[in-house]
Amino acid sequence: VSGVGFEPSGKFYYEGREINPKEVKELDLLIKTGVLCNNAILQTENGVWRVIGDTTEGALLTLGLKAGISREDLEREYVRVSEVPFDSERKMMSTVHKKNEVTLVFSKGAVEKVIERSSYIIIDGEIKALDERLKKEILNVNASLAGDGFRVLAFAYKELTRPLPNVPPGAIEEDLIFIGLAAMIDPPREEAIEAVKKCKKAGIKVIMVTGDHKLTAMSIGRELGLFKDGDLVLTGRELDDLTDEELYRIIDKVSIFARVSPSHKLRIVKILKRKGYIVAMTGDGINDAPSVKKADVGVSMGITGTDVTKEASDIVLTDDNFASIVAAIEEGRLAFENIKKYIMYLLSCNVGEVLLMLAATLMNLPLPLLATQILLINLTTDGLPAIALSADPGEKGIMERPPRPPTEGVFTSRVKVIIIAGGALMAILGTPIFGWFVSLSGVNYARTMILWFLTLFEMFRAFACRSETETSIEVGITSNKFLVLSVLSSIVITLFVIYTPFFQILFDTVPVSLNDLVLMIPLALLSLIAIDSLKKLWKT
Structure with a gap:
């Protein structure tokens, strides 16, 4: 898919040939899922497109507009009736929509989490069983894309066979039909790369704490210059297996924490402070508020940050730019x-x-x-x-x-x-x-x-x-x-x-x-x- 940023103009290509996404059933379904299972707002101001809310969701709205699919039009056909919001444990979200007399669930989230909850897959318009071979193949593609620095999301859907009030909450996201993957890349800004270099010279250690896939985080970390061979990368699952004393001993060698939850972030801040570091922590979501509050200097995002996180922080970045933090340190x-x-x-x-x-x-x-x-x-x-x-x-x-x-x-x-x-x-x-x-x-x-x-x-x-x-x-x-x-x-x-x-x-x-x-x-x-x-x- 061609295009830059949130500008909703671009074309779709397959093997070098331009295609119409509406003519490919799985692609059309994936785009609609990304648009419907979405809480961001995409708007234009003085000719510049910007996102209110999560930027990843904003990218999915942009994808929809490139395909000629707007959420306003789509939600007239698919009326939202319920939502299972994203949380850091499930690492996915789902929305429930009514189309005529049919109730549909649309889900998106981390690849491994969506696959765990999927029993079927749609291939060439046919719904088939999602066996272990196909799961492994999908995970391999995910690992390959993540290794190249792409942020990868998986999409799935299903039709509810019972009225929504009769469906247990946990069952809404069970036996999903896997649709496919969407990979997007948000390359580091040049000023961010320079800012990391400045931090190193200034004796400031920059640690990436992200919910992204481990391989994605490593790829971006290398580009930024904050990760090198010999550095440790820990996932949320690996953090759960470590005691506080074990983490205390190795945290100096860790450059990246991937697939972490807000509770992990809070734990990381506590250990770093216990080590004697002066800790600045950035955050944007409501769940980031505890770790932002606990840090010596809490930094929230002015554009994408929630009001709760802004209240908990000491500094609000009006441009959501890491380089501004380094500039502030220099001014300080x-x-x-x-x-x-x-x-x-x-x-x-x-x-x-x-x-x-x-x-x-x-x-x-x-x-x-x-x-x-x-x-x-x-x-x-x-x-x-x-x-x-x-x-x-x-x-x-x-x-x-x-x-x-x-x-x-x-x-x-x-x-x-x-x-x-x-x-x-x-x-x-x-x-x-x-x-x-x-x-x-x-x-x-x-x-x-x-x-x-x-x-x-x-x-x-x-x-x-x-x-x-x-x-x-x-x-x-x-x-x-x-x-x-x-x-x-x-x-x-x-x-x-x-x-x-x-x-x-x-x-x-x-x-x-x-x-x-x-x-x-x-x-x-x-x-x-x-x-x-x-x-x-x-x-x-």
Whole structure:
């Protein structure tokens, strides 16, 4: 069947020859079964076809429209009177329809489950017994298709010989007439493949947990790059045979869980958390809600997800795209790093200012800064670069680091060293500078020079605080344009305060010589050199 996505246009071919599906009884019956035994809604919006509900069911509605069969028309002829909904144990669903005086059951589901409940098969328009040879042949075809990455569904039907109220619930899906298989493929998106690669580099293990056939899951897993030779694949049945302790021992080696039920998903999440992993779990159906709720981070699908699962989740993916999760992780890492830079810079500045004031007091010097000058520093010299650091574009390779330990906060040992060392250096340099200018030119001149020195010192330090591990050259001096602009703005504002009469009165400053201004530049540059030297030392 030709066509792409949910666009209901395409042709049917058999051995390279175009055919009319309505002229092939079994094919026509299979398509009608897929359309009737279906709860999805296929609709078009601005020329784009989309599915409300299960996408696999949406594909079956698309198949029907390609064959000229719409559910609206079909359900006028086959009136639905009952439904046996899908559940994870039976792995199939059935709907009951009335056509004139005849009551029919239409079923679809996992191949092995439908075969178990089928006693007959329709071949060339004739109903025959479904013997073991035919069952084996069907299962072999299923395995072959699944191995190529196809999602395979089986279809069956039967006519009820008794009125529906007289049929026991379990008997509705017994002695079915097997119709055939439908194979569909939903190839991984390119961005999903790239997202899995990013996860591996970032130290994030991606595990596929699916209700699909084991071979289908393995094929898709290989395409995505999350499954390789030597990895384990467990089915729901194999999970049932393992104790929690046995699963605990081998779960690190498992890349794929196939044919699993919601209870299996919940068990997997519990074991992974017990192992010490931070677990994010995706889900869309109502039955996924417990495992999504149990995970450290529950992620639900915004398009196909149920309201129950969305309520249970922490994050709702509006585009149902795995790559969006990875993008969110990257944004989260960036936000955390920027908070760290912001705090590292501000505390380092404040520690330095406090130590400078304390040192001057202990040495019987006048206060190096007045209250208005401290306020000016907090608003411009501290504030503008700090805001720029909070919006830093980030270092290269932020997704090539392992996840930080859950117990690690903002104040790592390196952050503490940078805060204390930067603050101490400010006081060590600032105190003698202030004392020197007090003796040479008086208190107001000395305070103006300290204001200028601190401005330069903190501007250089802002560049040093862009990374906890990389030097300012490695990060890129000009890669944060907002920081460059804020630094230049802070310097210009300080010069205005020093040389404009109105601001001189407001902030108790006096004009200083150009030589003294320039002299402060290499001294202030030591703040950048010292912190970058520490980073290089940590790397050796």
